[in-house]
Amino acid sequence: MTLGEKPGDVPLLSVEEVVKRFPMPQSILGRIAGRPRLAVNALNGVNLSVHRGETVGIVGESGCGKSTLARCLVRLLDPDDGRVRFEGRDIGELAGAERRAFNRRVQMIFQDPYSSLNPRMTVRQILGEALSVHKMRPRRHISARIAELLDLVRLPQDAAGRYPHEFSGGQRQRIGIARALCVEPDVLVADELVSALDVSVQAQVVNLLLQLQEELSLTVVFVAHDLRLVRHISHRVAVMYLGKVIEIGPTEALFSAPRHPYTKALLDAAPELDPGRRSRQAAARGELPSPLDLPQGCLFNSRCPFSFERCFAERPLLGERGRGHRAACHLSEFGTPTFVASVKAPA
Amino acid sequence: MTAISPAAQPRRRRIRVARLPLTFVLGGLILGISLILAVFPSIFAPYDPIAMDYNAILAPPSLSHFFGTDSFGRDVFARVIHAYTVDMQIAIFATTGPLIVGVIVGALVGYAGGLTETLFGRVVDAVISFPFLVLVIAIVAVLGPGLTNMYIAVGVIDWVFYGRLVAGEVKVQKRLDYADAGRAMGYTPARIIFRHLLPNAITPAIVYWMTDMALAILLGSSLGYLGLGAQPPAAEWGVQIADGKNFMSTAWWISVFPGVAIVVTGLGFSLFGDGLAELLRTKR
Known part of the structure; x- marks a missing residue:
């Protein structure tokens, strides 16, 4: 919960x-x-x-x-x-x-x-098909609805008669949004x-x-x-x-307070926009294990700087770590580990 | 990048002839004329194609007989024109059925994948391991000579080629996100296959159809030449070439003009097919 x-x-x-x-x-x-x-x-x-x-x-x-x-x-x-x-x-x-x-x-x-987007269908056809298959509007109101949808995703009205290749990537994504929204999900x-x-x-x-x-x-x-x-x-x-x-x-x-060392590593690896700050060394070592052959115990044990015996024997459950915050890590079970201070790249 | 791009201005959707591929225009012109000749041969042919004139046997090309006459004194020009009816009919009738059957089967097979696809692949292998002409001749030999049996023989084999083309294309298209978008929208497989995937998968089949019509004319002429297709005295290019084969050194015109007609019509189909491929290319 x-x-x-x-x-x-x-x-x-x-x-x-x-x-x-x-x-x-x-x-x-x-x-x-x-x-x-x-x-x-x-x-x-x-x-x-x-x-x-x-x-x-x-x-x-x-x-x-x-x-x-x-x-x-x-x-x-x-x-x-x-x-x-x-x-x-x-x-x-x-x-x-x-x-x-x-x-x-x-x-x-x-x-x-x-x-x-189907390259052979105009925006009107793409939206109209979804509207009519799901019977969202009576046939005679479909054009009006398409116009509304184009407004909704901030596309010009004449977009309806055009094919996907006539749009930029951002516009195409908005057509994709309009298609998803037209059935009122x-x-x-x-x-x-x-x-x-x-x-x-x-x-x-x-x-x-x-x-x-x-x-x-x-x-x-x-x-x-x-x-x-x-x-x-x-x-x-x-x-x-x-x-x-x-x-x-x-x-x-x-x-602000990740409870899993992997989350911490992920946050640290995110590029910083502030040029004065150097990105910290990644806290996760090595490569992602092969999904063909999963590690025993905790899935992160091969890359975790904090792993101990239990991590190799028992897969941690996603447990409550306070205020709707849950983590699957044996360490965080006993309180908030201070990853910030202790995370140093292994020499 | 604002929502309104320069492309948002009202656009002309009229197709201008100058913008069409040259091959498309040339091929279309040849085919258009061929079709007119096929439908109204009597308007253009100066003589009856089977009327014999014993006073003008083996006459060389002249003003009264543009392409000369054959060994029965029949006007070669009139026969070449009248043969358009039969040969264009062969081109269309022999290929359209296989096109429709092949496209439908190919689309279903490509979408289904798995065992269906493997089985279809074996059928394709079995058919293409025989030379096409030999197989057709074998079937015609069993059913008996004549145009109808030739259509049956071609139809039994030819759909496989369309099926293979379309199945391959559908297999590619069904993995694209727009197919998944259709599934996520709850569309039926039939709608996804025929309304969404097929329009994006059919172009190679349509282009092949044009080549196939040229091949059908060649095949029809070959069978006519061998006496297994159109039957004499009907005017058909293959039959005509066969008529002239004993007079090649003395009356070359009997065989050469029908041959030229085959080449020109075949070229028309090929050019038109090339142009069509250009025109139907999907823009991404």
Whole structure:
């Protein structure tokens, strides 16, 4: 249970012990020999709850499973184990009209502004199709609704008749936002919304999302690797490492007093804009372990400067560390470790 | 970067001929004329294509017989013009069915992937391991000569090529985010395949269709030459070339003019296909 949550309140979207593996291609010989099939362990028991009206940021380095999680949330992928619940219902069990209603209410915005729009459809066709398939408006009101949507995402009215290739990356992302919003969803899952855009355009698109969230009281899951961006827009932040949420908490608490050494390392590694300050040495040693072969015990033990025996034997649970702040670290179980003072690069 | 870019000004959507690819215009011109000749041959042909004139047997090209006459005294020019009807019909009838079947099957196979795709791949391998012409001749030999049986023979084999092309393209397209966006929107697989993926996957098949029509004319002429396609005395280029094969050194015009017609029509299809590829290229 996190802060600001009324007891007994059902989260709008909740992820329970979700596991997702992607099997590697295997040769016929290997199959005959009965060799175990290797699999990329993309998600290894993710827990997360998202409440109505909040923005949850999901951060982590590439390969940590952020995008896989985002795709599980909108049911583009089905988890191998665990479940995703929407308003308490397991989304894997929804079918027919319920499934369509879920698709309408939980929408996704994609990372790549170039491949996420059908190059052969005009903006009017893209939006009109979603509007008519979900019967959002009677046929004769569809044009008026498209005009409203273009206003909403600050695109000129004549954009409707144009094809995606006639727009810039930032404009395309706004078309993507309009497409997601046209079915009036409750939840928006934004997977790396602006990482493909120029920095100058990023702010515009992110601010647009913030305004829309307020205007339409949306619930947003914002997946990104840019920490400053996530800090700027999220109420709560979840940090992922190797397919697991290792720390989650209110944005300010998490950024000012991280309870997991990996979060600390991630924050320290973020580039500083102040030229007088030198970025501290990264607190995480070495490379990300292979997701084909996960370490025993804590997933972070091979890179953690503080690891001790228990970290190699027992995988820490995501435990309460005060005020809706949870971390999966044996150290933080006994109070706040003073990572700031003790983090020094090993000589 | 503001929301209003220079591109926001009202744009002219009219297609100007000068902006079209030259190959498209040239090919279109040749095909347009070919189609007119195919539909209204009698307007352009000065003689009946099967009327024999024993006073003008093997007459060389002249003002009264532009392309000369053949061994029965039939006007070669009239026969070349009338053959447009048969050969354009072969081009269209022999390829359109395979196009439609191949595109639909290919789209479904490409989207389904997995075992379906493997099985389809084996079918493709089985078909392309035989030389196309030999296979068609074998089928026609079983069914009997004639145009209808030729369409059947070509149709049984040819769809595989379209299927393979489209399956490959759909396989690429279905992994792009816009396909996922359709799925996240709750669209049915049929809508995603035929409304979203296919328009982006069909271009190579359409371009191949043009080449295939040229190939169909060649095939039709070859079968006509061998006596397995259009039957004499019908005017058909392959039949005409066969008619002239015994007179090559004395009356070259009997075979050469139908041959030129094949080359020009084939060129028309190829040019048109090239231009179409240019025109249909997806802008990203």
